[in-house]
Amino acid sequence: MGRKISFDYDRALDAATLLFWKNGYAETALRDLLEAMEIGEGSFYNTLKSKKNLYLLCLQRYQEKELHARVHALASAPTAALGIRAFFGRILDRLDNPNSPSRLCMFAAMAEEEVLAEPDLRKRAEKGLDDVRTLFLARLTHDRDEGVLAPSLNPPVVAAVITTYLQGLWRMALVGYDRGGFEQQIETFLSGMGL
Numbered sequence: 781m782g783r784k785i786s787f788d789y790d791r792a793l794d795a796a797t798l799l800f801w802k803n804g805y806a807e808t809a810l811r812d813l814l815e816a817m818e819i820g821e822g823s824f825y826n827t828l829k830s831k832k833n834l835y836l837l838c839l840q841r842y843q844e845k846e847l848h849a850r851v852h853a854l855a856s857a858p859t860a861a862l863g864i865r866a867f868f869g870r871i872l873d874r875l876d877n878p879n880s881p882s883r884l885c886m887f888a889a890m891a892e893e894e895v896l897a898e899p900d901l902r903k904r905a906e907k908g909l910d911d912v913r914t915l916f917l918a919r920l921t922h923d924r925d926e927g928v929l930a931p932s933l934n935p936p937v938v939a940a941v942i943t944t945y946l947q948g949l950w951r952m953a954l955v956g957y958d959r960g961g962f963e964q965q966i967e968t969f970l971s972g973m974g975l
Contacts, residue, residue, distance in 0.1 A: 787827075851867075872959050883953045938973055
């Protein structure tokens, strides 16, 4: 029989997610996690096992809470072109939010040496990128096959390029962010891709 959890698990996981999102994996110390989660070291290790395991749980939480709106925007639009624009619109909405812990997506933040050096974390980073690319690929392939997009459009290549651009957008937002400028860039980029 497992031990009974002696703390508010959901609240603790939300607090840890915000801390990882704000500071990144490498810069988030266990001591800071324990303080934010309001739990002791014993409870932490008995329930969550390790910082890495907690980080993976927090990434899942982030995906469920933050990425859902982006995925819905992409999937529910009548065309791939509109869906991809709506997807980027949701990202800009997040960047506009002054209460965001960071201008960087938690998955985009995984592209750092300390994270990628850990095989389990590298695998999760690769899966996150592949999941996004696959979403774009499915929408693009459907529209090309239905004749909405040009038959010459290469969905795997276009999906990969959009995924790469997305990672760069997050990084550039760290340097400086102006929604109007980003909207112009996104429109020029997508139009140039045949969308």
